[in-house]
Amino acid sequence: MKTELTVNGVSRDLDLDPRVTLLDALRHHLHMTGTKKGCDHGQCGACTVLVNGRRINSCLTLAVMHEGDQVETVESLGSPEAPNPLQEAFISCDGFQCGYCTPGQLMSATAMLEEAKEGWPSHVSESLSNPGTLSDAEIAERMSGNLCRCSAYPGIRQAIARTQGDAGGKS
Amino acid sequence: MRSFDYRRADSLAAAREGLGEAAQIIAGGTNLLDLMKLQVMTPKQLLDINRVPGLREITETENGLKIGALVSNSDLAADPRIRSDYPVLARAILAGASGQIRNKATTGGNFLQRTRCPYFYDTSMACNKRQPGSSCTAIGGISRMTAILGVSEHCIAAHPSDMAVAMRALDARLDVADATGDVRQVGMDELYCLPGERPDIETTLAPDDIITAVHLPQKQSGAVHVYRKVRDRASYAFALVSVAAIVTRREQRIATAALAFGGIGSRPWRNSEVDEMLAGEVPGEPLFAAAADRLLAEARTEEGNAFKTRLTRRTMISVLREATGLEPASVGTDRVEESAA
Numbered sequence: 281m282k283t284e285l286t287v288n289g290v291s292r293d294l295d296l297d298p299r300v301t302l303l304d305a306l307r308h309h310l311h312m313t314g315t316k317k318g319c320d321h322g323q324c325g326a327c328t329v330l331v332n333g334r335r336i337n338s339c340l341t342l343a344v345m346h347e348g349d350q351v352e353t354v355e356s357l358g359s360p361e362a363p364n365p366l367q368e369a370f371i372s373c374d375g376f377q378c379g380y381c382t383p384g385q386l387m388s389a390t391a392m393l394e395e396a397k398e399g400w401p402s403h404v405s406e407s408l409s410n411p412g413t414l415s416d417a418e419i420a421e422r423m424s425g426n427l428c429r430c431s432a433y434p435g436i437r438q439a440i441a442r443t444q445g446d447a448g449g450k451s
Numbered sequence: 452m453r454s455f456d457y458r459r460a461d462s463l464a465a466a467r468e469g470l471g472e473a474a475q476i477i478a479g480g481t482n483l484l485d486l487m488k489l490q491v492m493t494p495k496q497l498l499d500i501n502r503v504p505g506l507r508e509i510t511e512t513e514n515g516l517k518i519g520a521l522v523s524n525s526d527l528a529a530d531p532r533i534r535s536d537y538p539v540l541a542r543a544i545l546a547g548a549s550g551q552i553r554n555k556a557t558t559g560g561n562f563l564q565r566t567r568c569p570y571f572y573d574t575s576m577a578c579n580k581r582q583p584g585s586s587c588t589a590i591g592g593i594s595r596m597t598a599i600l601g602v603s604e605h606c607i608a609a610h611p612s613d614m615a616v617a618m619r620a621l622d623a624r625l626d627v628a629d630a631t632g633d634v635r636q637v638g639m640d641e642l643y644c645l646p647g648e649r650p651d652i653e654t655t656l657a658p659d660d661i662i663t664a665v666h667l668p669q670k671q672s673g674a675v676h677v678y679r680k681v682r683d684r685a686s687y688a689f690a691l692v693s694v695a696a697i698v699t700r701r702e703q704r705i706a707t708a709a710l711a712f713g714g715i716g717s718r719p720w721r722n723s724e725v726d727e728m729l730a731g732e733v734p735g736e737p738l739f740a741a742a743a744d745r746l747l748a749e750a751r752t753e754e755g756n757a758f759k760t761r762l763t764r765r766t767m768i769s770v771l772r773e774a775t776g777l778e779p780a781s782v783g784t785d786r787v788e789e790s791a792a
Contacts, residue, residue, distance in 0.1 A: 281457065297454070298454075298455060298456070298457035298497070299452045299454060299455070301484070320488065321485050321488070322481060322485060322549075322551070322552060325549065325551060328551055334523075334525070334554040335550060335551050335554060336551050336554050336555045337481070337551045337552065337555070340480060340481050340484050340485060340552075340555065341480055341484065341555065342457070342477075342480070342484065342497075344457055344499075345477070345480070345499055345501060388550065388551065391550075392550060395525075395529075395550070398529070399529075400525070400528075400529045401528070401529070401534065401541065401545065402545055403542075403545040403546050403686065404782060405545075405782070406782050408534040408535070408538055408541055408542070408785060409531070409534055409535060420686070421685075421686050422550055423550075424549055424550075424685075424686035424687040425548075425549025425550050425551045425552065425687055426549075
């Protein structure tokens with residue numbers, strides 16, 4: 281099935297079996313292997329990408345459903361030479377060990393910080409109308425869809441908290 | 452995944468035409484695609500309704516609020532009107548799944564998600580819901596996540612939704628379009644079937660029905676809303692027990708109570724006798740205990756889920772204490788204020 285995907289601002293023409301997930305289209309058809317396959321069932325978050333600015337599990341959606349959508353992957357954030365502030369913070373806070381979950385953590389955190397800026401509450405927010413700043417508990421709750429088998433969670437939360445200030449998130 | 456034909460509907464009329472016996476609607480797909488990967492569900496055709504216009508709005512109506520079927524769980528929980536006027540719904544949604552899943556999952560799809568009973572997911576195990584007549588492995592098996600109310604000797608699967616539990620307490624009503632395009636309203640008390648002898652039949656909807664919207668009644672100023680979820684880990688886990696409560700007071704007495712339960716029922720559970728027992732009474736421990744007794748009178752437990760009767764009782768009483776002001780409100784307990792205007 282002919283499908284046009286826009287990935288990191290570049291339009292790509294693909295001919296896909298409808299069964300191909302967005303994750304497999306990125307990795308196997310576009311050879312963009314930054315996005316990782318962990319559980320392939322939406323439980324681990326390693327495959328997190330942004331679609332039209334929102335974070336989703338790319339393993340739980342079909343590529344053919346995303347014609348015309350704006351897909352952003354970890355390749356859009358920064359480069360080894362010029363990491364973006366969130367990537368820099370992950371490095372300086374030891375926000376990983378093996379690094380396999382990191383692309384998903386980065387994409388999830390990128391969108392999560394935007395959600396917080398828009399004032400979205402979470403399960404642990406005391407007030408639904410005014411969730412306030414991102415405490416450690418808020419970051420943990422909002423990032424619960426991203427697992428880290430090395431359990432680098434303290435570093436991950438610290439890196440996100442640091443970036444929140446830098447990026448002008450709610451203070 | 453088994454192969455299937457994929458088609459996209461660009462209008463409700465096109466969706467209706469495309470829906471035959473073999474077609475399955477896909478919206479968020481967060482549960483459906485998982486089940487298709489495991490070959491628990493093997494539709495021959497997928498009909499994508501994500502581009503159908505007019506189903507992503509939340510609008511105010513004469514009688515309350517109308518939520519389009521394709522409104523994402525995230526957008527619904529973040530909507531300022533839901534947060535202030537229907538906090539039990541925002542809390543229930545935020546207690547479920549993960550940020551990524553809530554962005555994709557839709558309001559209509561959430562109602563129709565399938566049980567997370569492990570035997571339903573394992574195609575090498577007998578399951579009457581997956582394969583009618585094959586028997587139920589959960590009975591006598593690992594039953595921690597199964598139901599204790601509304602179960603039958605053929606199925607003890609629990610309904611997994613948090614959102615639908617809040618919708619049940621709120622007396623939400625669904626707009627359902629049938630094959631001819633006629634729209635009828637289906638109440639939360641009419642949507643789900645008990646498993647009985649046919650646990651594979653989960654709702655009263657026909658295969659070619661489409662949920663197009665959900666209606667919430669007018670806000671109730673002064674009501675206290677509570678959503679409390681008890682689970683094995685603090686986040687991103689299904690409920691062992693959850694309680695949605697909406698309580699209004701008149702002087703020292705409970706005026707009205709609406710309680711709904713998740714994790715313990717074959718469907719989002721509500722027992723009107725429990726609500727009626729509480730209405731008009733002075734809140735207190737003996738009343739709450741009697742209401743819990745009433746709720747759990749028909750409980751049917753397995754070795755692996757027998758703990759749920761005590762857990763439900765304690766959770767329900769704790770929720771009622773907060774809802775009636777006997778205990779200070781904790782996170783998850785919110786009051787609906789008068790409109791600022």
